[in-house]
Every structure is written in structure tokens, then in C-alpha cells.
Amino acid sequence: MGPLVVNEFISPDTNLFLAFLIGIGFGFVLESSGFSSSRKLAGMFYGYDTTVLKVFFTAAITALVGMLFFSLFGWVDLDLIYINPTFLHSAIVGGVIMGVGFIMGGFCPGTAFCAISIGKLDALAFIGGLFLGIVIFTEGYPLFEELYKAEFMGTPTINEFLGLSRGLFSFMLIAAAFGMFWVGEWAEKKFPREEY
Amino acid sequence: MNIRLKLAAIFLPLGLIIAAVPENTTKAYKLTAEELLVEAQEGAQFMSTDEIADALVQKDPSFRLIDVRAQDEYEKFHLPNAINIPLTDILSDEWADYLDQDVKMNIFYSNGNLKSNEAWMITRQLGFENNYVMQGGLNYWAETIMNPTAPASTSPDDEIAKYDFRKGASMALGGGAVGTAKSSKKSSPKPVIKRKKKKKRAAGGC
Numbered sequence: 001m002g003p004l005v006v007n008e009f010i011s012p013d014t015n016l017f018l019a020f021l022i023g024i025g026f027g028f029v030l031e032s033s034g035f036s037s038s039r040k041l042a043g044m045f046y047g048y049d050t051t052v053l054k055v056f057f058t059a060a061i062t063a064l065v066g067m068l069f070f071s072l073f074g075w076v077d078l079d080l081i082y083i084n085p086t087f088l089h090s091a092i093v094g095g096v097i098m099g100v101g102f103i104m105g106g107f108c109p110g111t112a113f114c115a116i117s118i119g120k121l122d123a124l125a126f127i128g129g130l131f132l133g134i135v136i137f138t139e140g141y142p143l144f145e146e147l148y149k150a151e152f153m154g155t156p157t158i159n160e161f162l163g164l165s166r167g168l169f170s171f172m173l174i175a176a177a178f179g180m181f182w183v184g185e186w187a188e189k190k191f192p193r194e195e196y
Numbered sequence: 197m198n199i200r201l202k203l204a205a206i207f208l209p210l211g212l213i214i215a216a217v218p219e220n221t222t223k224a225y226k227l228t229a230e231e232l233l234v235e236a237q238e239g240a241q242f243m244s245t246d247e248i249a250d251a252l253v254q255k256d257p258s259f260r261l262i263d264v265r266a267q268d269e270y271e272k273f274h275l276p277n278a279i280n281i282p283l284t285d286i287l288s289d290e291w292a293d294y295l296d297q298d299v300k301m302n303i304f305y306s307n308g309n310l311k312s313n314e315a316w317m318i319t320r321q322l323g324f325e326n327n328y329v330m331q332g333g334l335n336y337w338a339e340t341i342m343n344p345t346a347p348a349s350t351s352p353d354d355e356i357a358k359y360d361f362r363k364g365a366s367m368a369l370g371g372g373a374v375g376t377a378k379s380s381k382k383s384s385p386k387p388v389i390k391r392k393k394k395k396k397r398a399a400g401g402c
Binding site: 007058061062065068069071072073074165166167168170171174175177178181182185 | 200203204207208210211212214215216217219220226
């Protein structure tokens with residue numbers, strides 16, 4: 001039966017409304033789990049706080065297992081699920097920019113808006129930078145266009161790339177996630193920080 | 197027992213199950229029985245033999261004829277440029293690109309209407325667009341295009357024009373004997389190509 005929008009169980013407008021509600025819920029949970037603190041987020045890179053890794057990987061494997069079971073029960077058609085198309089070069093460059101910005105600013109775009117909603121000034125500076133980046137990119141688009149569109153690969157998935165079945169790859173990813181959680185908690189003990 | 201172990205105790209067995217079961221490759225039917233019934237009753241899937249003959253004569257590249265009969269029947273006789281997808285193979289991956297597309301008009305034909313309608317119903321249920329059925333099949337084709345019967349001289353003009361067109365098409369496509377035209381030639385109406393929107397992936401992203 002799913003995806004609900006594609007199969008016209010709900011209209012695009014209802015979809016937007018639901019997205020609005022889910023967005024509010026998402027922001028609320030982000031804030032209440034301390035994700036509006038840039039020090040907590042940056043702790044990921046220094047090892048004293050790996051909440052980010054744990055939260056996002058838990059979310060990813062929950063969604064992964066959920067979607068695969070839904071597909072198994074025939075509740076959702078995975079062929080109709082949106083997969084972000086891969087432009088290899090811009091993905092690498094964008095990843096580097098995002099990573100550097102994350103360490104320097106202590107936010108990712110979503111958490112920055114979470115933080116500004118509770119009045120954090122560093123988030124204000126971060127969002128200023130974000131808008132500056134958007135202006136530079138859009139105004140300078142002709143300069144970046146070639147890089148932006150280079151190495152288009154369609155919508156490959158890693159398991160196809162490796163020649164594994166979806167399920168086997170998912171199991172490996174779950175195992176890897178728990179391995180990383182273990183490493184994360186080890187790092188938290190190894191590089192503790194009292195206050196941040 | 198910390199939270200990591202608890203989570204692992206839930207997720208790892210689920211992951212094992214997912215790794216062990218085969219992927220669900222069943223194709224969900226996109227239309228309910230009622231919706232399909234309505235479409236079938238409307239008969240919107242039918243293309244007349246005249247429209248198809250016109251497309252063949254004009255070598256319209258947007259048409260693709262698909263013979264859904266068995267291979268030996270196809271080899272014995274088939275329409276020009278038709279490809280053979282036996283009804284039994286219609287679900288195989290080999291033909292998916294031919295049947296699920298929005299570039300060409302696929303026209304199924306068989307001896308009558310039965311098999312071609314089956315092919316249309318299956319592909320329609322899978323949500324594929326642009327598949328049609330040649331009305332009456334090859335039998336009707338032979339009757340109307342290959343050996344058209346002349347209308348009475350008192351028939352209305354468009355009947356005679358239709359006959360002339362069929363006669364011409366018959367000649368062009370290698371049909372029966374050549375007769376003389378009875379009135380000035382009119383070109384038959386061009387088939388209207390209906391293009392329906394294809395179901396796309398939901399757009400989204402972070």
C-alpha cells in the first residue's frame with residue numbers, strides 16, 4: 001500500500017501537513033536530547049561525547065529494519081521510495097564542507113535551527129554563515145555547475161555496489177553500528193571532559 | 197544491562213531475520229478490482245485496426261506492436277515490425293523495459309481479443325501505462341484491412357473514404373487484391389496519442 005503519497009492514499013497537501021507535524025516533533029526531540037548544544041555535538045569529533053553517532057545510527061538502523069520488514073509484509077513498495085541521486089564529486093566536496101563546518105561551528109543545519117529557537121547566539125552566527133554559503137553558491141552557480149553535476153551515478157545503493165543482498169548488508173550495518181557504539185562509549189571513557 | 201546491550205538484543209535478531217529471508221519481490225497490484233473493471237468497461241485500451249494500419253503505413257515511430265501469441269504462431273505470421281512477447285513471458289524481467297515505459301504506445305494483439313486483453317489487464321494492474329489492445333485482433337485485421345469489403349455505393353462518404361483507406365493500407369501492407377477507388381481520397385484521422393503521467397518516486401530528502 002505504501003508509500004502513501006505515491007499511491008495517493010494521502011494528498012501532497014496532507015503530506016506537507018504531516019511533514020510539518022513530524023518536523024515539530026523532530027525539533028522537540030532534538031532539543032530535549034541536548035542537540036542544541038554545540039559543545040555536545042562537537043564532542044563527537046573529540047571523543048568526549050558520542051551521542052550524535054549513537055542517536056543518528058540508531059535512527060538509521062531503526063528506519064532500515066522498519067522499511068525492510070514493511071517491504072517483507074508487503075506494506076511498502078521499496079521501488080517507489082525516493083533515493084537521493086549520487087553526483088560523486090559534489091557529494092565528496094559537499095561532505096568535506098559539511099564536516100569542516102560541523103567541527104568549526106558545532107552544529108549541523110538542523111540542530112542550528114533547534115539552537116536558535118532557544119536563543120543560542122553561536123547558532124545565530126552559524127545560520128548567518130549558512131545563508132552566506134547559500135548566497136555564494138546560488139550566485140556563483142555557473143562557476144560550480146560543472147563540479148556540481150560531475151560523475152552522475154544515478155541512484156546506486158551500497159549493497160548493489162558490493163553485490164550483496166539487501167538483508168545481508170543491513171545485518172552487517174547493524175552489527176557495524178553496535179561496534180561503533182561500543183567504540184564510542186570507550187572513547188567517552190578515554191577522553192572524558194567534566195563540563196561542556 | 198546497559199541500553200546498548202538492550203538495543204543490540206533487539207536489533208541484531210531482527211537484522212538476522214532480514215538477512216535470512218529473501219527480498220519481497222512481489223509486485224503489488226496498483227488498481228483495485230473495481231477500478232480495473234471501470235477501465236475495462238470504458239474500453240479505453242482498444243485501438244482500432246484502422247488507427248494501427250494508419251500508423252504502420254506512416255511508419256509512426258511512437259507505435260510498437262507486441263504479438264502476445266506463442267512463438268511458433270508469431271513465426272508463421274506477424275504484423276510488420278511487431279515484437280513477440282508470449283503471454284506466458286509477460287512478467288519476466290527481460291520485457292519489463294518494453295512494457296513499463298512512457299515513450300512508446302505498446303499495442304498488444306493476438307488472434308482475437310482474449311490474450312491481448314489479458315496482457316493489457318496484467319500490465320495495467322502493475323500500474324504500467326501506454327499499453328493498448330488491437331481491437332478484434334488479427335482476425336478482425338484480416339477482415340477489415342487485408343480484405344476490406346466494399347460498401348454499397350449509396351453509403352455515406354466517410355464509409356467510402358474508410359474503405360479507400362483500408363484498400364490503400366492493404367496494398368501498402370501486402371494484403372488482398374487491388375481495387376479501384378470510388379471517390380476522392382481522404383486521409384483517415386490520426387490516432388490520438390494519450391500520454392498519462394507515470395508514477396514517480398516520491399521526492400524528498402534531508
